Amino acid sequence: MPTHPDMTTELNSDLHSNQPPVPAADVTGPAVLEAMQHQVAVFARRAEQTRLGGVGQARNSMDRAAYLLLNRLDLEGPMGVKALAAGMGIDSSTVTRQVAPLVDSGLVKRTSHPEDGRAVVLQLSPRGASRLEQVRSSRRELMEMLTDGWSEEERTVFCALLTRFNVALYGVQNAGGITPAS
Structure with a gap:
């Protein structure tokens, strides 16, 4: 299973562009469920940290x-x-x-x-x-x-x-x- 960038760590320059992270698009089968659960956890953390409270x-x-x-x-x-x-x-x-x-x-x-x-x-x-x-x-x-x-x-x-x-x-x-x- 490929290693996916951990979005909970420092953001790399690829994530500041308008391009989506490449590894996520290549994930299929059981690996997509692993990536999905991880991204949901990261989303929950980011949403709570920022409270998605607007601007x-x-x-x-x-x-x-x-x-x-x-x-x-x-x-x-x-x-x-x-x-x-x-x-x-x-x-x-x-x-x-x-x-x-x-x-x-x-x-x-x-x-x-x-x-x-x-x-x-x-x-x-x-x-x-x-x-x-x-x-x-x-x-x-x-x-x-x-x-x-x-x-x-x-x-x-x-x-x-x-x-x-x-x-x-x-x-x-x-x-x-x-x-x-x-």
């Missing part, structure tokens, strides 16, 4: 948990803690803990359920929607910068494959193969 003033201004919670509330509308937790594949106590500072900072508001006044739903506040759009814009700019030189087709294919990978990972997690993290 400019909004860079790293919102942690991953807050971003994902606000994003889900924006895309799916008001919902209860249990529904939010189920949709994100985490437990209710984790959502409750993560939502508390968002409520305290005015990004999320607690309101009465429209059909059952006793139940509470979480809703993105106007301030939360504005803040989320700032962060999204910053993150879009980062994605544009990271994929500078990629064709639209390459961006689309990468996004489709990454989405497919995330959906498969979620499926394995929900089947009990992976224990969810808090």
